[in-house]
Amino acid sequence: MKTVLITGANRGLGLGFTRHYLKQGARVFASARDLTSIDAFEELSSTHGERFTAILLDAALESSIKEAASKLKGVRFDLVLNNAGVCPDEAFGTWKADTFATAFAVNATGPALISQAMAPLLNPGATLVNISSGLGSCGANLSPETGLDAYGASKTALNLITRRLATKLATKKITVVAISPGWVQTRMGGEQADLTVGESIAAVTATIEDLGLERSGSFLTRSGDSIPW
Numbered sequence: 001m002k003t004v005l006i007t008g009a010n011r012g013l014g015l016g017f018t019r020h021y022l023k024q025g026a027r028v029f030a031s032a033r034d035l036t037s038i039d040a041f042e043e044l045s046s047t048h049g050e051r052f053t054a055i056l057l058d059a060a061l062e063s064s065i066k067e068a069a070s071k072l073k074g075v076r077f078d079l080v081l082n083n084a085g086v087c088p089d090e091a092f093g094t095w096k097a098d099t100f101a102t103a104f105a106v107n108a109t110g111p112a113l114i115s116q117a118m119a120p121l122l123n124p125g126a127t128l129v130n131i132s133s134g135l136g137s138c139g140a141n142l143s144p145e146t147g148l149d150a151y152g153a154s155k156t157a158l159n160l161i162t163r164r165l166a167t168k169l170a171t172k173k174i175t176v177v178a179i180s181p182g183w184v185q186t187r188m189g190g191e192q193a194d195l196t197v198g199e200s201i202a203a204v205t206a207t208i209e210d211l212g213l214e215r216s217g218s219f220l221t222r223s224g225d226s227i228p229w
């Protein structure tokens, strides 16, 4: 049985990944920064019993990451999905240090520290996926007129962390990739987005299924095509 850890699993894509891997028969550790009153978690726990475990993990807090890793120390993972993210939208002219700090804390530093904390818990041959965004591509430089600057920059940082982790974890035969899920109808993506959660999850999980070590360190679309750095 595959064992999977998903961050930001209480809603949006994270909840979509959680439902997908439970349906596939995996054992899923679903983390959220606040475990009180998550209806979806109660439903998943009663449907899937011991295959579903809720874990407290705030991606912006180093102490919370360490505590989660210590609770999980007997578990060995085949797949870790760094999915939790925030997307501030702040027009140039009103940029604030706090906004950049929060975006980097959740979207880049958090996944870096989570990967470090979980690395000893990864089975040889495991996969580590950082959910990135096309807005993190310097080459594509999407929508530079918008206020998604702190967000894009934090995902660029996440992409570099992905590449560096791919080298660090290669000796354990762990594949590390950054994947952009597309523009998806979640609270972050909004109702007008191109894709439903189901469509994005189906594509991203099929891409993850096809990954091998030879693709470690790449930045991919949901369909597995390379995105320019």
Ligand SMILES: NC(=O)c1ccc[n+]([C@@H]2O[C@H](COP(=O)([O-])OP(=O)(O)OC[C@H]3O[C@@H](n4cnc5c(N)ncnc54)[C@H](OP(=O)(O)O)[C@@H]3O)[C@@H](O)[C@H]2O)c1
Residues within 6 Å of the ligand: 007, 008, 009, 010, 011, 012, 013, 014, 032, 033, 034, 057, 058, 059, 060, 061, 082, 083, 084, 085, 086, 087, 106, 131, 132, 133, 134, 180, 181, 182, 183, 184, 185, 186, 187, 188, 189, 190, 193
């Ligand atoms: N939707 C899109 O169009 C799109 C496009 C490109 C990339 N992405 C990426 O896909 C991932 C999932 O996004 P989404 O669309 O599902 O967004 P979402 O619906 O806004 O969900 C974001 C998730 O991240 C969690 N989160 C935020 N801050 C956290 C923290 N400090 N610690 C732990 N969890 C935290 C949220 O938990 P709370 O409920 O506690 O806030 C929520 O579970 C993100 O990394 C995002 O950047 C999304």
